[in-house]
Amino acid sequence: MAEKKKRVVVVGGGIAGSLLCKTFHKHHHVDFTLIDSKEYFEITWANLRSMVEPSFAKRTLINHHEYLPGASIITSDAIEIDEQHQVSTTSDRQIAFDYLVIATGHMGNHHVTISDRLRQFEADYEKIQSSNTILIVGGGPTGVELAGEIVVDFPAKKVKLVHRGSRLLEFISETAGKKVLDWLTARNVEVILGQSVDLDSSSDGVYSTSSGETITADCHFKCTSEPIGSSWIKETILKDCLDDHGRLMVDEHLRVKGFANIFAIGDVTDVPELKQGYLAQKHALVVANNLKLLIEGGDEGKMVKYSPATSAMAIVSLGRREALAYIRCVTMIGRIPGLIKSKDLFVGKTRKQLGLKA
Template identity: 35%
Template sequence: MTATVVVVGGGYGGASAAKALDDVAEVVLVEPKEQFVHHVAALRGLVEPEFAERIFLPYDRLLKRGRVVRDRAVAADAGTVTLASGERIDADYLVLATGADYPFPAKFSDHDTAAAKAKLRAAHDELAGAASVLLLGAGPVGLELAGEIKAKWPDKAVTIVDPAPELLPRFPDEFRAEVRRQLDELGVELLLGTSVETPPATGGFTVETADGTKVTADLWFRCFGIVPATGYLTGELAAARRPDGRVEVTPELRLSGQERVFAIGDITDVPETKMARAAGQHAEVVAANIRVLIGGDGELTKYEAAPPAMALPLGPKGGASYTPETGLLDAATTSEIKGADMMIGNFATLLGLD
């Protein structure tokens, strides 16, 4: 009998794991969104409405043998997933890949593609009409959004506020200095080591930071606040859920205390930067381990947390990248990695669309 693998979540890691197991198992991919959303390119889609059309990709060619169920998991234990529709799916192996919620426009909560596109277009129109923008959060999202805005509209005033005293503290000085240099060149104002205690109002506003600096802007975006999506876990699986929402995993990416339940991506407690690339690497390990368990022979693969690495675009032609192997990479190289296409082609290939 063919083993049933239920993958909960069709993002970067879930889609990759489902495809990798399609030839050896009966794969059921549970995903509430109508189409795969390439969130890596969402900020480019905000400033370029035509580009936004390209970040939504259909699931219908992802699997050749398995099936994609458009529904939301409301409960999951070691052997069964219960959907919002009431359907229950029994699983021999379970892969949890539900990712994390994050403020719009970096991620969309809308399940319907037309609604997501309309929301993104409305935000674009509001942004286009704003003379000044406040971004709360100087992490990768805030910095990338600042770069996209200034590349599209150089005359807009963009201010970033963050309580951390330094940019990207986990990365080497040369990388951080290059990012800071390009932000200065773009005219982005950085207010570090301070915060805005009360969320700004909608429309034009003036806020005062904790250190007394006043910022006036027409529009603001929250660029922090990742929330792992694990509230649906029940029974034994809920025991692996930490107070921050992430789940404890073994080196083989099995859920702590479980033999046939695995976790991928943002929901894991793996100590590394949560990025699409890491989710894809998790998927490779999980798929390999499930194949070993199904076959009944071979050694399980252990995942090694990735060291800090980043490709940070600051608009289509700007940005900087860093890996321990290559060191600092300049704007031109970063543009080649992510620039014009924002890696859409890679995920179109994953989904069988090329």
């Protein structure tokens, strides 16, 4: 009699969830199902390049079936986890599990199909191309990288960047923020710090700031952080496992506290570290090892422990050739860090991790 396979359900096909699924693809002891709100995996750290070069997106949007051929994939939103070990979806499906992994990250775009997402990049490109003055709201890595992409590809455009913090890139050093500020202002980007923008009250290209000033622009892009993708969990058996910030509380093995067969990975967890893509991938690999151990009947005491990143590390691209690197408290800006990231934005490397051509 054939051994019954363990049912693994992964909710969320982003950076962490996709890599986890890839590690289990064709595992002979596992019957896994991916539940995702969209039909594709998006290499999110490359999507700003796609806004100035829409054709670039064709390598960054990957249908789940492309790297998981033959897998069970449900394109729907998860809405419930019950005591019968089932996940329910908005498409009225109930999927039973022996092990569950939640990888819903942050709320992202709402485009279900690749074609819809490509059309959005085309629309963003047309908006940039047809505007003389562009407002960017948010001075974190997303806002800084978008400003860099625009001023390199469209040097005649006037870019205005507004950030409510006292400096850019607040998640890393003051020196790094100052170097990026100097880089942007040298390219005629107007940077306004210590203010926010009321986007809802804009009228005819006039925006009001928190200090009562007005900014005129032909279009705007909001580059502030999106909410954590955990609102649906508040209606499930895991509702008491969410902290005050809406993140799932996990133990050192990345299991949701109080549940031996439910794990969480990526931005949706309360792991005390910066929420970055390469760290989410590390979560995925730790949980993959732990699930394989449990599924194959190994000693639970030998489960891998995840060690949170203790120091910030980042490479922020500045257009196609330059970047800012912050590694082990050392800051470098220019062509050398640009060689690491800015040309391809790690797209080839990420595709290779999924077993695809770079």
